[in-house]
Amino acid sequence: MSQEYRLDKVGLVNRDKKISFKFNGKKYFGYEGDTLASALIANGVHLVGRSFKYHRPRGFFGAGVDEPYAIVQLYRNGETDPNCRATEQELFEGLEAKSVNCWPSVNFDIGAINNFLNIFLPAGFYYKTFMWPRSFWYRIYEPFIRKAAGFGSASKKHDKERYEHKYEYCDLLVTGSGPSGLASAYSAAKNGAKVILAEDKPRFGGSLLTSEANIGNQSGKEWAEKIISELQEMPNVTVKNRSQVFGYYDHNMLVMSERISDHLPETKKFTPKQRLWYIRAKEVAISSGSIERPIVFGNNDTPGVVLSSAAKEYLKVYGVLVGKKPLIFTNNDSAYETAIEFKKNGITPVVLDSRSNPDSEIISEAVSMDIDIRFSHVVVAAKGYKKVKKAEITKISEDKNELGKIENINCDCICVSGFWTPTIHLSSQSGNKTKFDEKIDAFIPGKSKQNETTLGSANGVFNLEDTLKTSFEAGYEISKKITKNDNKISIPQSYEKKQSKHDKFWCVPLPKNKKYKRFLDFQNDVSVTDIELALREGYRSIEHVKRYTTLGMATDQGKTSNLNGLQLVSSIENKVVPSVGHTTFRPPYTPVCIGAIVGREIGKHSKPTRKSPMHSWHEKNNAVFVDAGVWLRPRYYKRGNENLFLASKREAENVRKNVGVCDVTTLGKIDVKGPDAAEFLNRVYTNAWLKLPIGKARYGVMLREDGIVMDDGTTTRISENHYHMTTTTAQAANVLSHLEYYLQVVWPKLNVNVVSTTEQWAGAAIAGPKSRLLMQKLFKDLDVSNESLPFMGYVESNLSGVPARIFRISFSGELAYEVNVESDNGNFMWEKIMEAGQEFQIQPYGTEALSTLRIEMGHVAGSELDGRTIPYDNGLDGLVSKKKDFIGKRSLIRKAFTAKDRQRVVGVVPLDKKTSIPEGSHLVKDAKAKLPNPKLGHISASCWSVEHNNPFSLAILKDGKNMIGQKLFAMSPLKNKTIPVEIVSSHYVDPKGERVRS
Amino acid sequence: MLYIKCPYCGMRSQNEFAYGGDANVKRPELNEEVSDKIWDEFVYLRKSPRGKHIELWHHISGCRQWFKVQRDTTTHEIFRTAAINEDIK
Numbered sequence A: 001m002s003q004e005y006r007l008d009k010v011g012l013v014n015r016d017k018k019i020s021f022k023f024n025g026k027k028y029f030g031y032e033g034d035t036l037a038s039a040l041i042a043n044g045v046h047l048v049g050r051s052f053k054y055h056r057p058r059g060f061f062g063a064g065v066d067e068p069y070a071i072v073q074l075y076r077n078g079e080t081d082p083n084c085r086a087t088e089q090e091l092f093e094g095l096e097a098k099s100v101n102c103w104p105s106v107n108f109d110i111g112a113i114n115n116f117l118n119i120f121l122p123a124g125f126y127y128k129t130f131m132w133p134r135s136f137w138y139r140i141y142e143p144f145i146r147k148a149a150g151f152g153s154a155s156k157k158h159d160k161e162r163y164e165h166k167y168e169y170c171d172l173l174v175t176g177s178g179p180s181g182l183a184s185a186y187s188a189a190k191n192g193a194k195v196i197l198a199e200d201k202p203r204f205g206g207s208l209l210t211s212e213a214n215i216g217n218q219s220g221k222e223w224a225e226k227i228i229s230e231l232q233e234m235p236n237v238t239v240k241n242r243s244q245v246f247g248y249y250d251h252n253m254l255v256m257s258e259r260i261s262d263h264l265p266e267t268k269k270f271t272p273k274q275r276l277w278y279i280r281a282k283e284v285a286i287s288s289g290s291i292e293r294p295i296v297f298g299n300n301d302t303p304g305v306v307l308s309s310a311a312k313e314y315l316k317v318y319g320v321l322v323g324k325k326p327l328i329f330t331n332n333d334s335a336y337e338t339a340i341e342f343k344k345n346g347i348t349p350v351v352l353d354s355r356s357n358p359d360s361e362i363i364s365e366a367v368s369m370d371i372d373i374r375f376s377h378v379v380v381a382a383k384g385y386k387k388v389k390k391a392e393i394t395k396i397s398e399d400k401n402e403l404g405k406i407e408n409i410n411c412d413c414i415c416v417s418g419f420w421t422p423t424i425h426l427s428s429q430s431g432n433k434t435k436f437d438e439k440i441d442a443f444i445p446g447k448s449k450q451n452e453t454t455l456g457s458a459n460g461v462f463n464l465e466d467t468l469k470t471s472f473e474a475g476y477e478i479s480k481k482i483t484k485n486d487n488k489i490s491i492p493q494s495y496e497k498k499q500s501k502h503d504k505f506w507c508v509p510l511p512k513n514k515k516y517k518r519f520l521d522f523q524n525d526v527s528v529t530d531i532e533l534a535l536r537e538g539y540r541s542i543e544h545v546k547r548y549t550t551l552g553m554a555t556d557q558g559k560t561s562n563l564n565g566l567q568l569v570s571s572i573e574n575k576v577v578p579s580v581g582h583t584t585f586r587p588p589y590t591p592v593c594i595g596a597i598v599g600r601e602i603g604k605h606s607k608p609t610r611k612s613p614m615h616s617w618h619e620k621n622n623a624v625f626v627d628a629g630v631w632l633r634p635r636y637y638k639r640g641n642e643n644l645f646l647a648s649k650r651e652a653e654n655v656r657k658n659v660g661v662c663d664v665t666t667l668g669k670i671d672v673k674g675p676d677a678a679e680f681l682n683r684v685y686t687n688a689w690l691k692l693p694i695g696k697a698r699y700g701v702m703l704r705e706d707g708i709v710m711d712d713g714t715t716t717r718i719s720e721n722h723y724h725m726t727t728t729t730a731q732a733a734n735v736l737s738h739l740e741y742y743l744q745v746v747w748p749k750l751n752v753n754v755v756s757t758t759e760q761w762a763g764a765a766i767a768g769p770k771s772r773l774l775m776q777k778l779f780k781d782l783d784v785s786n787e788s789l790p791f792m793g794y795v796e797s798n799l800s801g802v803p804a805r806i807f808r809i810s811f812s813g814e815l816a817y818e819v820n821v822e823s824d825n826g827n828f829m830w831e832k833i834m835e836a837g838q839e840f841q842i843q844p845y846g847t848e849a850l851s852t853l854r855i856e857m858g859h860v861a862g863s864e865l866d867g868r869t870i871p872y873d874n875g876l877d878g879l880v881s882k883k884k885d886f887i888g889k890r891s892l893i894r895k896a897f898t899a900k901d902r903q904r905v906v907g908v909v910p911l912d913k914k915t916s917i918p919e920g921s922h923l924v925k926d927a928k929a930k931l932p933n934p935k936l937g938h939i940s941a942s943c944w945s946v947e948h949n950n951p952f953s954l955a956i957l958k959d960g961k962n963m964i965g966q967k968l969f970a971m972s973p974l975k976n977k978t979i980p981v982e983i984v985s986s987h988y989v990d991p992k993g994e995r996v997r998s
Numbered sequence B: 001m002l003y004i005k006c007p008y009c010g011m012r013s014q015n016e017f018a019y020g021g022d023a024n025v026k027r028p029e030l031n032e033e034v035s036d037k038i039w040d041e042f043v044y045l046r047k048s049p050r051g052k053h054i055e056l057w058h059h060i061s062g063c064r065q066w067f068k069v070q071r072d073t074t075t076h077e078i079f080r081t082a083a084i085n086e087d088i089k
């Protein structure tokens, strides 16, 4: 198919490289350097979608990030992306795209019936209609809205593309490569500053690409090319195209998304699809330019109504005509550049200028080219459904209230220019207030809050000479401040045509008896009458008007609509625009790919994985692993067809009967050293520590200041001033911070140091009645008798030449030891233990058996120490010293903590001795009581007791102390279970603790 | 993301630090008799000022020192940082 709207020889696309692509299943051709939008327009395709609410036909409106209409579903290399702007998507071989928000097709869209039912879809329609009855919401309203609304659909597949994050520092970040960006980057770079220049588009130069201005005796475009190539050669400069700085955060942190591969048919090996840059810039030059705003008139959303600047860009950059019979409608001089460009290419436009008698160089030039110009004329309405065919035009009175006789004029596009809106998003995100500039009828940045300065048209300066002067100077001043260099380069002479004043006019009144829709927000279908209705209904704050009408809430964030919305509110309210204010500019400036935000932190990379030195042994021996915080721990070691239940039961039984070994490397370990270490421990733990002898371990409980148990573990006195503290796996990091806080902030005079040694030691717990026999075999020279190494004893020895620490501590309730060796020797230790243990029927056991053993002996752990319980609740009140003070002690006398019926840990056994009780079940007196059934407690941990061969659970139960022997019900609405249970002691195994001391 | 000057390590990004709350809170002395009211205030009650606030930060992914930061709670401007034993006036 021929590209009938493509001009020969005009534009920057590469005519030697033809590219084929598909849109809605049909094949087309474009050129390298095209966007999807320019290629479609070249092929005469103007209908690309349907609008959000009324499903009105949608074409193209802009040529860049401001595009509200041309949002397509993109297909690339087996992946699909919704919400892709055709005006930004570069063409690549094999690109496929489809229209969104239309069914069954873009040409015949059933939803368009909404357009005829529009009196039922006014502002606030969703709020008003979908509220009642409430029960309709989930089943009827929400699915309906979800189906009817939204652009495209996200892929349900895992994204195989790779995204990266990068952190960067620079002296000056320049956001945009138009005249102000190039000038400030160049002069700062020449003065030695480290500069990053970011350009959103593939081509550098911004407005210089399409302007007729001259800089330094060459065209603006040539000057831009020269500056860019010079910058690219400089070692202190990073120049990036396809890179959007979308967010300005605290302390001059800016985030930029670099689209590395989106313009290629597929991502190259070893490159990411996109890269997110976190840039900490000493200074920022915001040179983001400005966006043309439309003038509001009837049916101004008809395909073929485009921004005048976009028409010029399609022409000059892509060699593409948005129409062959253009009507240009303007209130200022810049649209004349578009008119002249058409004329130069043999197309004769008609220009309607709302001003009565403007006079400027460029208008004279247009007149001299025989362009049909009609002053005091406006477009009343566009005619045509899927494409502009005609326009109703008329003369307008000086006060812009009276319309003359309406006439029809044939045209195939309407290029509209309502003057320029500075892009102040980044400046506003930086925290700056905005100020309304009467000269340009738009907001410009107020005083800088962070180290940033806004330059050029983003700052409301539309004159090239001033822009270059201020930008060159800004680049010099900023760099001088940072580098202390003083290399100032001269500012080049520039020439552009002088412009006359624009007209404040922005909305064409409706003729009598006409009800044309006049749109403000083109993506969300918000019209003038919607805003009027919202105001009639009492909405005043612009933030409320926005949310009620959805003005500016679409994916384009109102880049072309916000200011006209404000104009309307202010004219109805009879206020000036600045007193209406504007809605907040929030990041991101343009939609950002979720993949880029996530970066590499996905799947198993979403958090670090810590493995013990014995990990590979566990792997080789069929361990099934479980996440314990960031650690991977063996949950059980599978034999044959065993499942979790059978394997962990076997392992736990073997500990009770013979001997087992468990990898306890993950336990937190902290070295506490210094002359005041004992005093410090005495303040940290609830029990007494001053008299612990060298070579002894003690179990301790630490509280938060509010009296809640923070953690527990054993601490061993290794030598006079050296203690080895252990924490639970989960709390290790928090406990270290907690200790550091008290040492550094609260009691700085204590002479103590703490450091984590978790990764320095590998640990193996050896537990079971045969563990002493095994220990004797492992440590031949050591006396491991109960007399020499009693419960809570500590001794140092060596394991076949490897230094080892031996603690006689137990988590299982059995006679047990814990052996620590330096991490590098962990695997050696483990293999020695397994080898020596064979004759004692040793088996490794995982966390599931470990839990079983601790639950049935009533040893509280994380599920009881859950951040809500005090020592009493856990049966640990015996460890609370009455004599000394410690962290959190004062809280323990609070009324609720000393209540007679205070909750306490108990054991729970199902009456049938068969049914396992789901963890989290509630304990209640009466299973049939009316809801809400009073809860007496909850099941904190459940296991299959290997000692008694029936289910056993721990619970935190109100007045638990006096409930032993009571019959209650454990209810789990989640599992739909009600289980009659009996309350027993939490110490279900060896209640007197004889085994650990044997 | 804030940019915080650790008194020991220099300028580092916020993700290396943990926030530690009001630096002006003073723990009652050990073994000191304190009323319920004073204890409750120490444990639970914190001011949430608008504007300048002296607070604790902990350089957890760095030198592991706690230190003081004077920050504006509305603008996030950091006026100064100091070691624990230094005063911020």
Ligand SMILES: [Zn+2]
Pocket (backbone or CB within 6 Å): B006, B007, B008, B009, B010, B059, B062, B063, B064, B065
């Ligand atoms: Zn530090």
